Amino acid sequence: MHVGIDTGGTNVDAVLVDDGIRASGKVPGDRDNPVEHLLEELLDGQQAVERVVVATTLLLNAAVQERLPACTNVLVPGPGLSPERAFHGEANHVAAGCVDHRGRVTEEPAYERRPATETVAVTAKFGTRNPEPERELRETLDSDAASVALGHAAGPGLNFPDRAATTVANARTAGTFAGFASEIDDALDTVGVDAPVYYLKGDAAMLSADAMATRPAQALRAGPAASALGLVALTGVEDAVCVDIGGTTTDVTRVTDGFPVTEPVEAGSLETGYDGVRAVDLPLGGDTRVAADGLTGRREGHASAFGGDEPTLTDALSVTGALEDTGGALDSEAARTAFESFERPRAVAAGVVDSYVSRVADAIASVAPNATRLVAGGVLAPSLADRLADAAGIGESLVPDHAAVAGAVGCATARVSVETGIHIDSARGTVTVSALGTETEPVERGRTFDDDEVATLAIERAREAARRAGAQSDTEMPVNVRHTRRFNVVEKARVAGQVVDATAQVEPGLGVELGGDR
Amino acid sequence: MTLALYYHEDYLLHEHTPTHPERRERLQYTMDQLREEGLLDSPAVDICAPEPASTADLHRVHDGEYLDRLRYMSRRGEGQLSVDTHVSEHVWEQARLAAGGVADAVEAVATGTHPRSFVMARPGGHHAFADDGHGFCYLNNTAVALRRVQATTDVDRILLWDWDAHHCDGTQSIFADDPSVLVMSTHQSGRTLFPGTGFVREVGAGAGEGYTVNVPLSPRTGDDAYLRVVEEIFEPIAEQYDPDLLFVEAGQDNHFTDPITDLGVTAQGYARLMERAVDAADELCDGRLAASLAGGYGIEGGLPYTNLAVIASLAGLETSNIREPALYEPPSASPGVERVIDRVKERHGEYWDF
Ligand SMILES: [Zn+2]
Numbered sequence: 001m002h003v004g005i006d007t008g009g010t011n012v013d014a015v016l017v018d019d020g021i022r023a024s025g026k027v028p029g030d031r032d033n034p035v036e037h038l039l040e041e042l043l044d045g046q047q048a049v050e051r052v053v054v055a056t057t058l059l060l061n062a063a064v065q066e067r068l069p070a071c072t073n074v075l076v077p078g079p080g081l082s083p084e085r086a087f088h089g090e091a092n093h094v095a096a097g098c099v100d101h102r103g104r105v106t107e108e109p110a111y112e113r114r115p116a117t118e119t120v121a122v123t124a125k126f127g128t129r130n131p132e133p134e135r136e137l138r139e140t141l142d143s144d145a146a147s148v149a150l151g152h153a154a155g156p157g158l159n160f161p162d163r164a165a166t167t168v169a170n171a172r173t174a175g176t177f178a179g180f181a182s183e184i185d186d187a188l189d190t191v192g193v194d195a196p197v198y199y200l201k202g203d204a205a206m207l208s209a210d211a212m213a214t215r216p217a218q219a220l221r222a223g224p225a226a227s228a229l230g231l232v233a234l235t236g237v238e239d240a241v242c243v244d245i246g247g248t249t250t251d252v253t254r255v256t257d258g259f260p261v262t263e264p265v266e267a268g269s270l271e272t273g274y275d276g277v278r279a280v281d282l283p284l285g286g287d288t289r290v291a292a293d294g295l296t297g298r299r300e301g302h303a304s305a306f307g308g309d310e311p312t313l314t315d316a317l318s319v320t321g322a323l324e325d326t327g328g329a330l331d332s333e334a335a336r337t338a339f340e341s342f343e344r345p346r347a348v349a350a351g352v353v354d355s356y357v358s359r360v361a362d363a364i365a366s367v368a369p370n371a372t373r374l375v376a377g378g379v380l381a382p383s384l385a386d387r388l389a390d391a392a393g394i395g396e397s398l399v400p401d402h403a404a405v406a407g408a409v410g411c412a413t414a415r416v417s418v419e420t421g422i423h424i425d426s427a428r429g430t431v432t433v434s435a436l437g438t439e440t441e442p443v444e445r446g447r448t449f450d451d452d453e454v455a456t457l458a459i460e461r462a463r464e465a466a467r468r469a470g471a472q473s474d475t476e477m478p479v480n481v482r483h484t485r486r487f488n489v490v491e492k493a494r495v496a497g498q499v500v501d502a503t504a505q506v507e508p509g510l511g512v513e514l515g516g517d518r
Numbered sequence: 519m520t521l522a523l524y525y526h527e528d529y530l531l532h533e534h535t536p537t538h539p540e541r542r543e544r545l546q547y548t549m550d551q552l553r554e555e556g557l558l559d560s561p562a563v564d565i566c567a568p569e570p571a572s573t574a575d576l577h578r579v580h581d582g583e584y585l586d587r588l589r590y591m592s593r594r595g596e597g598q599l600s601v602d603t604h605v606s607e608h609v610w611e612q613a614r615l616a617a618g619g620v621a622d623a624v625e626a627v628a629t630g631t632h633p634r635s636f637v638m639a640r641p642g643g644h645h646a647f648a649d650d651g652h653g654f655c656y657l658n659n660t661a662v663a664l665r666r667v668q669a670t671t672d673v674d675r676i677l678l679w680d681w682d683a684h685h686c687d688g689t690q691s692i693f694a695d696d697p698s699v700l701v702m703s704t705h706q707s708g709r710t711l712f713p714g715t716g717f718v719r720e721v722g723a724g725a726g727e728g729y730t731v732n733v734p735l736s737p738r739t740g741d742d743a744y745l746r747v748v749e750e751i752f753e754p755i756a757e758q759y760d761p762d763l764l765f766v767e768a769g770q771d772n773h774f775t776d777p778i779t780d781l782g783v784t785a786q787g788y789a790r791l792m793e794r795a796v797d798a799a800d801e802l803c804d805g806r807l808a809a810s811l812a813g814g815y816g817i818e819g820g821l822p823y824t825n826l827a828v829i830a831s832l833a834g835l836e837t838s839n840i841r842e843p844a845l846y847e848p849p850s851a852s853p854g855v856e857r858v859i860d861r862v863k864e865r866h867g868e869y870w871d872f
Contacts, residue, residue, distance in 0.1 A: 079785075079843060080826060081555045082836040098843045101550040101822055106843035126554055161556040487530070487546060490537045499543070 001047040002512065003193070004412025005035060005054045005184075006226050006405070009061065010247025010287055010299070013405040014038045016047065017412035017512055024405045026328075026379075028302065035187040049193050051470075053411040055200040055226035058180050059173050059219050060281075063268035068172040069147075072115035075164060076124035076133055078107065086123065086164035088271065091116035095137060102425055102499070103129030103432060103440070111137050121171040123151030123164040129423055131438040147174040153214045155273065156421025156434035156503065162273040169217035169270040177216035181209055198470055202276025203262050204229040204410065205417030205508035208470030211436045220267045221276030223407065224251040228260035228277050230410030231375045233514050234400035241368035243360060243388055244406060245378035247287040248299045250360055252280045254368040255375075259508065280363040286314040286380050290352050292342050304338035305330050311338040313356055317383050319349035324382035327404055357384070361391035373398065377406030415511030416471035420462040420504050424449065427489035427497030435465030446497045454484050454502050462504035477506045520561065521833040522632035524568045524619040525549070529640045531608040538604070539778055539815040540654040545638055551822035552829065562833040564632065568619030568639070570611065571662050575621060578665040579658055579692060581649040588613075588656055600652035613641055613656040621663035624808040628671040628763055634796070634832045636768075637810035638825070644686035644767055644812055645713060653684065653713055659810065660767055661692045664699055667763070673806075674698055677761035679752060680705075681744075681791065682769020682812040683779040685716025685732065689767075695726040700759050704747055706772075706781055707734035718861045721869075728869030731755060733862055737780035740852030741787030744772075748794050750859050755870050756798050763806040764799040768792070770814025770824040774848050778815050782849040785823035785840050792831035807832070819846040 001022070006013045012034040016022040023042045027034045043049070062068050073089025078098030086092075093116075097109030103126060120141060124133045131152035138148055149171035151163045177199075184197060198206040202221025212219060227244035228251075231237070238258045244251045254261045265276035287299045290311040302308030304315045306328070315335035317323040323330070339345035364371065374397040376385035381403045389397035402409055420435040429445040432438060449457070459479045466477050484502040488495045530542040549558075557563050576585055588610060591597040595607030616639035623635035643660055645653030660678065667673045678693075680686040680703045693699040701722075708714040722730035733747055756764070770776075772783035783791075792809070799807035809832060814821050819842050827840045842848070863872045 077839070079823060079839060079841045080551070081557070081830060082839055084836075085556060100818070100843060101547050101554070102818070106845040158550060158554040159556045159559060160554050162559065485530075485546070487543050488536055488541070489543070490541065493537050495536050499546070 001049050002412040003039070003049055003052045004408040004410065005052065006407030006411055007035070007054065007056045007058070008223060008246050008407065009057055009249060010285065012038055013408040014042055015402070015405050015408040015412050016042055017409065019512070020514060021402050021409065024402060024408065026405060033187060035184060036190050039187065039191045039193065043191060043193070049195040051196050051198060052188060052193060053198045053200060053206050053414055054184055055222040055407060055411050056180055056219065057223035059176055059216060060221065060223060060267055062176050063173070063220060063270050066268055069119045069175060070117045071119040071121055071168050071171045072117045073164060073168050074111060074115065074120060074122045074137060076109050076137065077160070078125050080125060086161040088165040088168045089121060097124065097133050099124050099126040099130050099133055101126060101129070102428060103423070103430065104428070105130065105133060109133040109137055111140055115141060118146035119171045120148045121164065121167040122148065123160065123167045125160040127151040127163070128156055128158065128421065128434045128438050129432055130440060147171050149174060152434065152438035153436070155215065156419055159273065165271040166217060166273045169272045170215050172270065173216040173220070174213070177219065178213065181213065196470060200226050200411050200414055202265050202274060203417065203508055204260050204277060204414060206414040207416065211469040214436065217270065217272045218274045220265050220270070220272065221279060224253050224279035224281065225260060225277045226407035226410035227251055227377050228253040228255060228410065229414060230406035230408065231377050231400070232258065232260070233409055233413040233510055233512065234402055234406060235375050235398055237373060237375055240373040240375045241364050241371035241394070243364070243374060243376045245376065245380045245384060246285045248283070248285045250282040250284050252282070252360065252363040252367045253277050254371070278367065280367050282359060282363055284313070284356055284359060286312060288313045290316055290348065292348060294355055295352050303335070305332060305335040311341070313352060314380065315339060316349035316352045317380065319345060320353055322353065322383050326379050357387050357391045360388050364392040372396065375400070377403045379404045413510050413512040413514065415476050415509055416466050416469045416506060417508040418462065418465045418469050418506050420458070420465045422458055422461055422502045424498065424500040425489070427491060433461050435461070436468055448498050449486065449500050451484065454486065454500055455481050458484070458502040458504035462506050466506040471506065476511060478509070480505050480507050519834040520632060521563050521829065522566045522623060522626045522635035523563050523829065524566045524623045524635065524637040524639070526568050526615055526619065528612060528615055529638070532606050532612045532641060534604040534606070540641065542640070543817055544814060544821055545640060547817060547822045548638065548825040551826055555826065557829070562835060566622065566626070568615055568622050570614040571618035571621055575617065575662050575666050576614070576657065578669065579648060579661040584649045599650065599656070603652050603654055609656055616641055617643065617657045617659040617662040620659040620810050621666045623810065624663040624667050624763070624765060625671065627806045627808045628667040628673045633805050635808045636829055636832050639810060642812045644680055644682060644689045645684070646688040647691050655688060658688050658692060660689055660765065664765065668698065673762045675759065675761045676763050676765055677756055677759055678702065678765045678767065679795065680767040680769070680812070681772065682767055683771035683776065683781050684712055684769065684813060686767065687713045687715045690716070690720065690730055693726065694722050694730060695724040697725050697729045700729045700731070700761070702731040702752060702755065704733045704735065704744065706737060706779055710737055711779060718858070718865050721865065728866065731862065731866060733858060735781065735855065735858060736853040738782045738849055738853055739855060740782035740849060741784055741790065743852045743855040744783060744787060745790060746855050747859065748791065750872065751862050753798065754872050756802060758870055761803050763803055763808070764795060766792070766795050766807070766809040767812045768809045768828050769812035770821055773814065773816045773820035773824050775816035775819040775842070775846055776814065782852055784848050785827045785842055788824045789827035789831050789837035789840055792828040796831060
């Protein structure tokens, strides 16, 4: 049994999934210990929980609202283009030292200053070819640095300025993530669930909690990733635009070839090299407060129809008679009363529904201009899917069963994905593997590798990284070896060894098929 | 300012012998450096894919018989044009792709799709004659490129500055009697280095007399001496010649770590030289400047930094932090260049004012 938990801005949703959806639930996120209450309600103590997978919008919200701590960005740029290209911290300190393209330390690292903040990122040029200088600098930092992220742990690949930005994003989100993860751990302890915990990444794959803790910026787009993957799992669509209508926000994403489309993620002042689902995140949802002149873009509480005090989009749907079954007790009288404060309640209600539909249609046009199918999730999906499709000029709309908890379904059906870079330099006698971190190990000097050996090694190391990130079986680990190159290293007119590069990815995908076949 | 950078993975295919100095990691380590600097993902650089030079392109420069011979040898994947210039199965296609890359890069600048361009290609071309090759060269990439833009665009007069450590014997012979391409070569003197030509007295012939300028330099010549040559020879001649386009054959084997030459230029020196070329192009030909990598065999301590320096200068990026790691020590002293400057001025005083 997989437990999927989606903690959004308004509600916390959870599902239990094995080869189908066994139970689901939703509680308001503003009550005390919502995860604990929800799991207590869903789990009857009989099910063996294999894994718990969590998505949160907490990091994204903190980033967008600029609530993350400031970071001192310590760089070891060595010679090259201006280090300012990598100045992504609130403070930026240039340290001495140089790692070259073969991972050799050609100048000793030295950091003479003190970080200006408790949050610190340390990134060396070519740090993914040799992690030692970053580790050495970390040792010299005062122990009162609360959170230190190292560039070589950000992921494989070469791009020093991007890696510095990503490392800063990891350092700045680390505290928020750690706090959230420990709340989840406490809730699971309380309800007696002792299963491995995973977090959803923005690319709709998951990582173990430990792996995510070193690169939490990967979770920035987890919210829209969860709902997009959930809608794929529930419907089996290959190509569609997905609209997830939440209480506070509406996420518009796109699916092609059976998986959400991704792009490098930016959020607030953070830039990362991580892929996340391409999403337009509108600040409008069922709880968005309505004023006489239309939608405010703010949430002040629940819809009146669900026990709130103010008129909302949900209430507007109720007043216009468009509100379909929401799966819960609904007070349409309260909705009507809330709208009575307006001079022309029905006109205001119809106007805000129109305005919501047209703003979502604009978002659809920008994310998926040629989409021919719309899949909707969220409590209001049955009430709005057809109208949204009409407004966007899309012929077919689809609201699967369990659409209200699509994000939680996405969590429960995700699998592990890790990208791994391998750099062999047998003239130096080293193999450097970058995946969840960067490690250098010895290899026989002068050894050569043929293409098959390189591919085998890449697949092995990618699976090893995926296992460390929590993948449990080889069937969950289709590996794509993306790039290899090989050449001789000549020293003193002799072939001294080989340099070999390979990148391999255990690909994202659905870890559980729910049988949707659209 | 977006620099067009022409590069293709197929530039890595050809290998002379497993330990030959002209080998693929000349480009690989540089590409690693560019990638890690973030240049390849940056708006400052457009990565452009070259097309192979066409048959018509090749016939503007080379003898049909030589082209047939080279293609045949390459198909068999064996043989040599000279003791150090081997023919592998990849030579024909790769040399055409290198010539095509330089031609595309010059064309991009001539037609204005990019203000400046740089080509990271192998094999090189400047030792290739119309009817033969040697010195690791098979087709004369630069001649193929310049002849194409002269034939297909409104660019007529081209100033070619070949700063490779070796004299461009092939290029010089192709343009010797042609005043529409002024070939200026700064190189380590033929008395101490292959191919043994490029003396001051070689000035072109017929209508091309005075349009071949050779500045042979002593071993260990360094940055400041090169800049004096730029100021006293290159700049005055460039101004008087008033080209439509400037082409720099940017050999990186003047670097002090180069194992097969003996000059003393640093990565900073390369940045300065390319900045002067950029200034000259801005002043004389609306900024039209194309450049290509030529030689350069200091694979570890030279090329990643010198290529970065010239590419950064071309892209208008800050270059002050580009240098070799401290592990590599530049030579402390450079011989003077007064004597060679005087000899060039004396010989070319007949054609140019200094
Ligand atoms: Zn050369």
